Amino acid sequence: MSPIAFARGIPSPDILPIAELADCAKYVIENDGTTVLNYGHAFGYPPLREWLAEQHGVTPDRVALTLGALGGFNVLARELFRGDVPSREAVVEAPTYDRTILALRGVGAELSAVAVSEEGLDLDGLERALSVDPAPRLLYVIPTFQNPSGRTLSEDERRAVVELAQARGVTVFEDDPYRLVRYEGDDVPTLFELAGGDGVIFASSFSKSAAPGLRVGYLIVPDDVVAPLQDALATMYISPPMLPQAAIYELMRRGLFEPARERTRAELKARRDAMFEALERAMPDGTRWSRPQGGYFLWLDLPSGVKVRPLLERAKEEDVTFVSGTDFFIDGSGDEALRLAFSYPSVAEIHEGIDRLGRLVGEAQSS
Ligand SMILES: Cc1ncc(COP(=O)(O)O)c(C=O)c1O
The missing domain is CATH 3.90.1150.10 (Aspartate Aminotransferase, domain 1)
Structure with a gap:
C-alpha cells in the first residue's frame, strides 16, 4: 500500500512555480546581486516592502519581511511578552494553529481559548475572555480558511472581534496566510482593514500563494513596534535572506505571480x-x-x-x-x-x- x-x-x-522562480532568482542575482547577496535592512528587500505597503495602505517602514509568517510571529511574541508586562495572557481560538500554541507557551504566555466552529466564533465567550482584569496582552486570530478548521469568520464576526478588542485595548494578531488561496466566494475584509489598522498586527505569507521554501512572510506593525522589532530582528540575524524576497518581487514585476x-x-x-x-x-x-x-x-x-x-x-x-x-x-x-x-x-x-x-x-x- x-x-x-x-x-x-x-x-x-x-503546484510550485519552479521554472519561473529559477529564472527570477538567476535574474535578480545577475542584475541586483550587489543588493541581494549582501547584508541589508532588518525588515528585508525594500522593493517588496514598498509593494506590500501599497497593497495594505501603509508606509513601507511598517512592513517587516520575515522568515515565514511564523518566524515573524515568534520574534514579535517574544517582544510582546518580554519582561514585566501587565498581563501574560494570550487568547487564541479553539481550535487554533498548533505551532502558535507552542510559540506562545515558549515565550511564557498563559493561554485561554474561545470556541470557533462551523456555527462561528463564540462572541460571548470572546467578550468574557477579553473582560478579565488586567486585559489580555494578545488576541491571536486566523480569520480566513483557518488552520486547522478551514472556517472563515464572516464580516460581522470580524467587526465584533475588532470592536471587542479595541474596547479592551487588546492587541490583535491577525494571521492570514490563506486568504490568497480562496477558490470560490467573495473576499471578506481583514480585521486590519476593519480596524483602520488600529490595534491589529497583520501577518501573511507567500508560502501558500507561491512557495513555502522561500520562507517569505511579512508583518504589518504599528509605528511604536517598528524600532524594537527592527532591533530584535537585527540582533537575531542582521537581515533576512533577500534573494527569495527579490525573486518573489521579480515574479510580480514580470506579471507571473x-x-x-x-x-x-x-x-x-x-x-x-x-x-x-x-x-x-x-x-x-x-x-x-x-x-x-x-x-x-x-x-x-x-x-x-x-x-x-x-x-x-x-x-x-x-x-x-x-x-x-x-x-x-x-x-x-x-x-x-x-x-x-x-x-x-x-x-x-x-x-x-x-x-x-x-x-x-x-x-x-x-x-
Ligand atoms: C495559520 C498559519 N500561520 C502561519 C503559518 C506558517 O507560515 P509561513 O510558512 O509563512 O511561516 C502556517 C503554516 O502552515 C499557518 O497555517
Whole structure:
C-alpha cells in the first residue's frame, strides 16, 4: 500500500512555480546581486516592502519581511511578552494553529481559548475572555480558511472581534496566510482593514500563494513596534535572506505571480472537491466535516464515541496519516476530531486515502 499523507499542510510539488522562480532568482542575482547577496535592512528587500505597503495602505517602514509568517510571529511574541508586562495572557481560538500554541507557551504566555466552529466564533465567550482584569496582552486570530478548521469568520464576526478588542485595548494578531488561496466566494475584509489598522498586527505569507521554501512572510506593525522589532530582528540575524524576497518581487514585476497563484488555486480546488466527494462516499453516518472555500484544510468531527487516538494508530498501519484534533486545543479537547490537509496528495490518492479512512472509522464505530 502506498502511503497517503493528509497530515502535513504543504503544497503538492506540481503546484510550485519552479521554472519561473529559477529564472527570477538567476535574474535578480545577475542584475541586483550587489543588493541581494549582501547584508541589508532588518525588515528585508525594500522593493517588496514598498509593494506590500501599497497593497495594505501603509508606509513601507511598517512592513517587516520575515522568515515565514511564523518566524515573524515568534520574534514579535517574544517582544510582546518580554519582561514585566501587565498581563501574560494570550487568547487564541479553539481550535487554533498548533505551532502558535507552542510559540506562545515558549515565550511564557498563559493561554485561554474561545470556541470557533462551523456555527462561528463564540462572541460571548470572546467578550468574557477579553473582560478579565488586567486585559489580555494578545488576541491571536486566523480569520480566513483557518488552520486547522478551514472556517472563515464572516464580516460581522470580524467587526465584533475588532470592536471587542479595541474596547479592551487588546492587541490583535491577525494571521492570514490563506486568504490568497480562496477558490470560490467573495473576499471578506481583514480585521486590519476593519480596524483602520488600529490595534491589529497583520501577518501573511507567500508560502501558500507561491512557495513555502522561500520562507517569505511579512508583518504589518504599528509605528511604536517598528524600532524594537527592527532591533530584535537585527540582533537575531542582521537581515533576512533577500534573494527569495527579490525573486518573489521579480515574479510580480514580470506579471507571473498571478498566473502561478491561479494555478495553485485551481489545483487546490480540484483536491478539495475530490475530498468532499470521497468523504460523502466513504464516511459512515454521524461524521461531519467543514466546507472551506479555500485554503489547505478541513476539519472532521468523528461519529460520537469514535476516539481519534486509536484511529490514528490504525490509520498509520494502513499507511494513511492525519493530525489528531487534540493537537489544536490548549486543553486536550478535540479527541473525537481530526484535521485533513488536501493540499499535498493527488486526486487519486485523496480518493484512495479517504476510502481507507472511511473503512477505519466504520470499524471503530461498530467495535
Ligand atoms: C495559520 C498559519 N500561520 C502561519 C503559518 C506558517 O507560515 P509561513 O510558512 O509563512 O511561516 C502556517 C503554516 O502552515 C499557518 O497555517
